[in-house]
Amino acid sequence: MRHKSLMAIGIIGLSAINVMTSAHAQTNQINWSGFYAGGSLGAIDGRASFDAATADDFSGSYFSSPDADQIASESDNSLSQSKLTAGLFGGFGKQYNHWYLGIETNINSFDFDETTTSGAVYESNPVSEFRHEMTVKSDWQAMLRSRVGWAERNWLAYLTAGVAVSRFSLDASFSDDLLAGAAGHDSESETKFGWVVGLGGEYALSENWSIRGEYLYADYGKVDTNAAVNNASFPVLSNNLKSSVDLKTQILSLGVSYRF
Numbered sequence: 001m002r003h004k005s006l007m008a009i010g011i012i013g014l015s016a017i018n019v020m021t022s023a024h025a026q027t028n029q030i031n032w033s034g035f036y037a038g039g040s041l042g043a044i045d046g047r048a049s050f051d052a053a054t055a056d057d058f059s060g061s062y063f064s065s066p067d068a069d070q071i072a073s074e075s076d077n078s079l080s081q082s083k084l085t086a087g088l089f090g091g092f093g094k095q096y097n098h099w100y101l102g103i104e105t106n107i108n109s110f111d112f113d114e115t116t117t118s119g120a121v122y123e124s125n126p127v128s129e130f131r132h133e134m135t136v137k138s139d140w141q142a143m144l145r146s147r148v149g150w151a152e153r154n155w156l157a158y159l160t161a162g163v164a165v166s167r168f169s170l171d172a173s174f175s176d177d178l179l180a181g182a183a184g185h186d187s188e189s190e191t192k193f194g195w196v197v198g199l200g201g202e203y204a205l206s207e208n209w210s211i212r213g214e215y216l217y218a219d220y221g222k223v224d225t226n227a228a229v230n231n232a233s234f235p236v237l238s239n240n241l242k243s244s245v246d247l248k249t250q251i252l253s254l255g256v257s258y259r260f
Helices: 002-023 067-075
Strands: 034-053 077-096 099-121 129-152 155-176 182-204 209-231 238-259
Touching (some): 034 067, 034 099, 034 129, 077 238, 099 238, 129 209, 155 238
Antiparallel strands (some): 034 077, 077 099, 099 129, 129 155, 155 182, 209 238
């Protein structure tokens, strides 16, 4: 589904640019220097990779071997979500002959909300089973990027890279049905910095107005929670369960900007 959304945006974008460039063909070299601001619409694809880690068979451990390996294996999962996104961007650039150097900041809606649930019968104790649930959410992402490009008449093609930031929340719960039942829960909300790379192209409709197509890939690394797993039937036993999510995004967008 997400590939179809990105492909549709790309096809629409190419068609729009072809129509508009045909209608507004110019032969003079545009100077891309100056401040600019604009807005964009597109598709955003978020991918969350989940995992978990704990230990077993140490003194005071609730889990027995091979529980740790089984929980880790069952929790290893990836989910993706594709949605429409709207964004605002602005920046400054300077053109040196055909070379273009600039800096840009942008913010986009994200609206990511995914839950993975895993579980199985314990290999160490076939009369009981466990359940592990992790939910990750994020509403926005922002970026500060450099742009390096090549200008030719009305066209500007560029590569971009920089820093990305977003706020993620991870909620993790573990339980089983052994006697009184074990339980563990923890949640974490964290502002995460990552990196972003991408490429794009712009076409100048006039000295001030231009349209663009852009692709951005961002990696934010991991957010972790640490839950203490306890069972009232075994009050002296306990384990720490680390739940993690690694989040990456892709944006394919079309935009319009005004150069001051």
